[in-house]
Amino acid sequence: MSYIMFPKNIQIKDHNVYIDRETVRNEESFALLVPENKSDMIIHYLKSHRGFSNANPSFDHGEDYGISKIIKPPWELHIRLYVDSYFYGYSKMLAHIEIARKYLQHLNFKYVQPVIYEPFRYYKSVFDEFMLAYSSRFMVESIVDNYWFRLINPESLIPWSPVALAKTSINIISDKLKKYFGNSEDQSE
Structure with missing residues (x-):
């Protein structure tokens, strides 16, 4: 501290x-x-x-x-x-x-x-x-x-690099797609 x-x-x-x-x-x-x-x-x-x-x-x-x-x-x-x-x-x-x-x-x-x-x-x-x-x-x-x-200190630190940024972006997009398509399947049933 x-x-x-x-x-x-x-x-x-x-x-x-x-x-x-x-x-x-x-x-x-x-x-x-x-x-x-x-x-x-x-x-x-x-x-x-x-x-x-x-x-x-x-x-x-x-x-x-x-x-x-x-x-x-x-x-x-x-x-x-x-x-x-x-x-x-x-x-x-x-x-x-x-x-x-x-x-x-x-x-x-x-x-x-x-x-x-x-x-x-x-x-x-x-x-x-x-x-x-x-x-x-x-x-x-x-x-x-x-x-x-x-x-x-922040609870977590995200390195600012192209690899880390790309990985974080892909994870965020992937989670959003899963939620979107998961909700679409639930509604069609």
Whole structure:
């Protein structure tokens, strides 16, 4: 069983902000910030020293870099880095944990949880300052409290490969045909 943390109460400027559970599910709520001039270096480090690779296949969200890594099967950390951000001189990094893309369940968004601490753990030896933006416009001065979320594995995992997809499709079609023709025979008697 795996748990992850996500901000619940934060300090921005001169006031606290409570983050409700709906906001927690929105990956755009928080972005890690890294110096723009270190963006390439961070991505190169993650790929060459920390086991990340290009996140393929992946939906394009306009990111400059999209990388991923299995962190604890079947969970995968997916990082998107955008060179431009609201904060001049900084790139923004959005990340989430999801079922690995080698499984069909990867397409089920109920298994997607935005994260901020996990990417930092991987790149902090290149840039060790934890910088966080809220709503893309406010610099987070401190995190007062966190939510704890338990990652719940799906009951079954279906590999995403042509053979597995074909087998699953044939099984589904076969079951439907059996039910259809089974019902037809029952009605004709």
